[in-house]
Amino acid sequence: MLKIMKNLMFSLVCLALIQPLWAQKEQVVDSKISRVTVFLNQAQVNREIKTRVEAGKTDLVISGLTANLDQRSVQVSGKGSIVILGINHRQNFISEFNMPTNLKKLKDSLTVYQNWINVEQNQKDILNKEEQMLTSNQVIGGKNTNLTVAELKGMSEFYRSRLTDISMAKMKADDNMRKYKERMSVLQKQFNELNDLYKRNTSEIVVSVSANAASNVELDMNYLVNNAGWTPVYDLRAINTNSPMQLNYKANVYQNTGEEWNNVRLKLSTGNPTLGGVKPELYTWFIDFEQVVAYYNERQLKLAPMTARLVQPEMAADALEEVSSTAQFVNPLQTTLNTEFEISLPYNVSSSRKPTLVDIRKFDMDASYVYAVTPKLDPDAFLLAKITGWEAYDLLPGEASVFFEGTYVGKSYIDPANIQDTLRVSLGRDKRIVVKRERVKDFTSRATIGSSQRESYAYEISIRNNKTESLKLIVEDQIPVSKNKDIEVTTIDLAGAKHDKDKGLLSWQFNLKPNESQKLIYKYEVKYPKDKRVGGL
Numbered sequence: 447m448l449k450i451m452k453n454l455m456f457s458l459v460c461l462a463l464i465q466p467l468w469a470q471k472e473q474v475v476d477s478k479i480s481r482v483t484v485f486l487n488q489a490q491v492n493r494e495i496k497t498r499v500e501a502g503k504t505d506l507v508i509s510g511l512t513a514n515l516d517q518r519s520v521q522v523s524g525k526g527s528i529v530i531l532g533i534n535h536r537q538n539f540i541s542e543f544n545m546p547t548n549l550k551k552l553k554d555s556l557t558v559y560q561n562w563i564n565v566e567q568n569q570k571d572i573l574n575k576e577e578q579m580l581t582s583n584q585v586i587g588g589k590n591t592n593l594t595v596a597e598l599k600g601m602s603e604f605y606r607s608r609l610t611d612i613s614m615a616k617m618k619a620d621d622n623m624r625k626y627k628e629r630m631s632v633l634q635k636q637f638n639e640l641n642d643l644y645k646r647n648t649s650e651i652v653v654s655v656s657a658n659a660a661s662n663v664e665l666d667m668n669y670l671v672n673n674a675g676w677t678p679v680y681d682l683r684a685i686n687t688n689s690p691m692q693l694n695y696k697a698n699v700y701q702n703t704g705e706e707w708n709n710v711r712l713k714l715s716t717g718n719p720t721l722g723g724v725k726p727e728l729y730t731w732f733i734d735f736e737q738v739v740a741y742y743n744e745r746q747l748k749l750a751p752m753t754a755r756l757v758q759p760e761m762a763a764d765a766l767e768e769v770s771s772t773a774q775f776v777n778p779l780q781t782t783l784n785t786e787f788e789i790s791l792p793y794n795v796s797s798s799r800k801p802t803l804v805d806i807r808k809f810d811m812d813a814s815y816v817y818a819v820t821p822k823l824d825p826d827a828f829l830l831a832k833i834t835g836w837e838a839y840d841l842l843p844g845e846a847s848v849f850f851e852g853t854y855v856g857k858s859y860i861d862p863a864n865i866q867d868t869l870r871v872s873l874g875r876d877k878r879i880v881v882k883r884e885r886v887k888d889f890t891s892r893a894t895i896g897s898s899q900r901e902s903y904a905y906e907i908s909i910r911n912n913k914t915e916s917l918k919l920i921v922e923d924q925i926p927v928s929k930n931k932d933i934e935v936t937t938i939d940l941a942g943a944k945h946d947k948d949k950g951l952l953s954w955q956f957n958l959k960p961n962e963s964q965k966l967i968y969k970y971e972v973k974y975p976k977d978k979r980v981g982g983l
Contacts, residue, residue, distance in 0.1 A: 472505045472652075479668070479706075482795070483713040483786075484699055487720060489674035491705070495665040499528060499657050506653045508667065512703040513537060513649045516670040522653055524665035531654040552637040559630045563623050570619040573612045574656070579607060580612075587760055644783055648704075670815070674701035676714055678844035679803075680860055682871055684813070684831055686851060691813035691831050691871070693839070698801035699786075707795040714787040714806065716842060752845070785840045816955075817876065818920040821883035821907055826875040827919065833869040837862075850874055878912040899976040901983065902938070904969040911958040921954040925970045926982065933980060938969035 481492040495508060517535035524530075651667065681694035697714055700705065787806045795802045811833050819827040829850070841862050846853040850873040858871055889904030911917060923943075927950040928935050937945065943952040943966075954966060974980050 458840065466509055471500075471502070472507055473499065474507045474509060477508045479708070479710050481711045481713070482707055483715055484676050484701075485715050486677075487675040488718075489671050489703075490668055491515075491671055491707075492666060492668045493968045495667065497665075498660065498662050499526075499655060501657055501659050503531070503654065503656045506655060506663075506665075507650055508653070509648065509650045511649045511651060511669075512671055512705050514672045514703050516672070519670035520651060520667070521669070522651075522667045524663060525676055526657075526663035526665075527659065527661040528657045528663055531656055531834075534654070535649060535650040536652065537649050541672050544953060549637065551900070556630060556633055556637060559626045559633070560899045562629075563626045566623045570616055573616050573619070575852060577609065577612050580608060589598065596953055608896070647746045670719060671701075671703045671705075673703050676700070676804075676838060677801075678842040679714040680841075680844055680846035681849065682831075682846050682858070684815075684851070684873060687815040687829070690810040691833050692808065692810055693836075694805065695807040695809075695839070695841070697804045697806055698780070699795050700799075700801040701795055701797055703899035704797050706797055707793070709792040709794060712793045712795070712804065714789070714804070716785045716840070747789060807839070809839065811839075815873075816918045816920055817879060818922065819879070819881050819909070819924045821881050822923055825881050825883070826877065829873040829876055830920075831871045831873055833871065834867065836869045841969045846871075848873060876913075880910045880912060880967040881921075882908045884908075884968060892941075894976050897976055898973050901972045901976075902969065903971070903983075904967060907966040908963065909965075910963040911960060914960050916957060916959050918957050919955070921966065923952045923968070924950045925952065925968075926950060926972065932975055932978070934973040936971045936973065941966045943968060 475495050475497040477493040477495045479491055480494045483490040483492075493508065495506070497506065499506070516537075520533055520535060522530060522533055526656060618930070651669075652699065653665065653667075656662070676699045678699045679696045679698055681692075681696065683692040683694070699712070701715070789804065793802075812835055813831045813833045816830050816832060817827045818830050819825075841860055842860045843861075843863070846858045846860050848858050848871060855872075855874045860869070884906050886904035886906050889900045889902060893900050905923070907921060907923065909921065911918065911919075925937065925945075926935055935950075943953070943954050945952055952968065956964065958964060972980065972983060
């Protein structure tokens, strides 16, 4: 028995000695978001980790990460005398993100207002009890016949004065509580909106490392996150009709990940990782009687995940003293497949439903200015800017705010897919160009010739330039286009207009000097069977 006890003690001692050699330790480490590449509907987040590990195997736990990260996209590299054994991702349904400062302030304010309401309510309860006590003792004078008139009068004045004070104090308490509750309602709505982004579960990345000796470690980790992206927006500005058009290229950057991107280096990319990068393949398409079946290999339906490696941008050697816009600090990069805009200044993008506006680039584009009018639809002339060379700026579809002579004109939309070699932007109406369109009754007639009905039409368009400067003007109108061979449309006189026969569009272009007028008269005829009626004339 003694021998067995000695052997057991020896085994326990050996186990205690060798346990540190094989035991895997978990070490929670801090991380900081340093760089973010924002794609059109995703973002790649780079975190920096600096820590120290002891000899042996250690699990480094990077916690407090968004639950929206794509675990397939996690990449870790770094410096230090360690070997990375593996990377694991896990959800954490217990801990939450550290509550940001603005959310803490809102929560503290709600607590303070609730305490004030409790104080007022307690004070009101005390006043109610005092009022009940005074009311229940008002009959004391009727039971005690020994009270004098002066004593009864003094008692009555006391009751009246005290009950009045109690009533006024209760009204003040009610008014204070109403104000506190109104303020709490506003704060609560704001708190709920922000808190929705932080009450969801978090996730963790566990990096297993091995070290032969204690060592300092610097890791760079990146991963893709959903609920983030950017959309292009533009400002189009023209000082006058003699200057080029200035295009301000901007981005609305949004992210609802729950992570705060504070003081990070931003890079905006026109790439879209969710589309994948694998070319689809065609496979044999078999057909048979009574059915047509298309067979596709399963590989055709699978898209390989796309991960991107970020390159650490270099800081500018000399900081500028004055900054008018972040667009001065954007370096456009042309990659093989996409365009990237690297912003060399640190940026803050909060996790919020409201996007953060970022200036990307500013440039001047060649523009010519012309007035255009369509009097059939609107008698006003519109100033148009015809912009060329826009293809060189890698524009994406987006909304544009238009400004002319320092005044906001309205909204437009830039869609490079539908623009030809010239981008046309409307800069607003000019009432100093007077346009009038009328039907010329002397040339308008209807006659029946044999089995046919003939209708003749004539319109006069008059234009006057009341401006003090010459201008170039485009006038647009139309004649009908037949969809039936039995309906014939014949042009009689188009006053020199360019005629698009397929669409029936007429256009004139000419110059008008100051106080000069111009008249255009065009005529056409419609012929159709007399026993039919033509709609739309």
